[in-house]
Amino acid sequence: MRLGPVLHREGAFGGAGKRLGLGWDVAGTVDATGVATAWGVGDEVVALDHGMVKPLGTHAEYVVVDAGAVAVAPRATAAAHAAHAATLPLNGLTAAQALDLLDLAPGASLLVTGAAGAVGGYAVQLAAHRGLAVTALARAGDAELVRSLGARHLVTDLAEVPGGAVSGGGVDAVLDAAVLGEPALAWVRDGGAYAGVVPQSGPDPVRGIRVAAVEVAADGARLAELVRLVDEGVLTLRVAETYALDDAAKAHARLAAGGVRGRLVLVPGAGS
Incomplete structure (x- = not known):
């Protein structure tokens, strides 16, 4: 990254x-x-x-x-x-404004990539505070950290994301703090949402998924x-x-x- x-x-x-x-x-x-x-x-x-x-x-x-x-x-x-x-x-506002782009209701499922990092950590905490079900993508050694931040699930590989990369499966949205792009988008359900953290950048939208990138203000x-x-x-x-x-x-x-x-x-x- x-x-x-x-x-x-x-x-x-x-x-x-x-x-x-x-x-x-x-x-x-x-x-x-x-x-x-x-x-x-x-x-x-x-x-x-x-x-x-x-x-x-x-x-x-x-x-x-x-x-x-x-x-x-x-x-x-x-x-x-x-x-x-x-x-x-910088990182707090980036996480908050990225979550605003996703516009998720309490109870929705969210994958945060790079969840142990600076932006990802704030994203996990803010999302959990909003009542979202957070899955954290991080290293195995960061399990205790991301769970302490509010993640319900930890995955160390995108292959482990609940629901899988199948039509209609996966999470409601992803906040891609690790800038993985298309591989992370693959785990969003049809009609879900993706928020990146690099302005004017991100994967091409597919399957009705909303794709946006935060330009922190x-x-x-x-x-x-x-x-x-x-x-x-x-x-x-x-x-x-x-x-x-x-x-x-x-x-x-x-x-x-x-x-x-x-x-x-x-x-x-x-x-x-």
């Missing part, structure tokens, strides 16, 4: 010949504000700095974002734990809802490892190596 940050760095989302600012998530303390905003200096916040092709990203000590993209940081993540808060905006109000779910214990913030900002290249190399459970977070001002 090619991961979003790796693809972004390599220019897969456009920007040939342009400077690409890396990083979308930000968590920290408000240092200054515009003249017409409810936010104040010293507020602990999280935000999504949206945009594929931009001159600067959140791999920085200071980030400027629109006031409408900002939410109060989770109560459990004070300034000393801003690294945990930084794991929420900055949304401070929606982010605030996710923060509330963190504070209520519905969503779990997972930091796999932290790196100093100067060690961003090492973090990207670790991400590209695969097998990361949780997020890698860059911390400005931290030592190497």
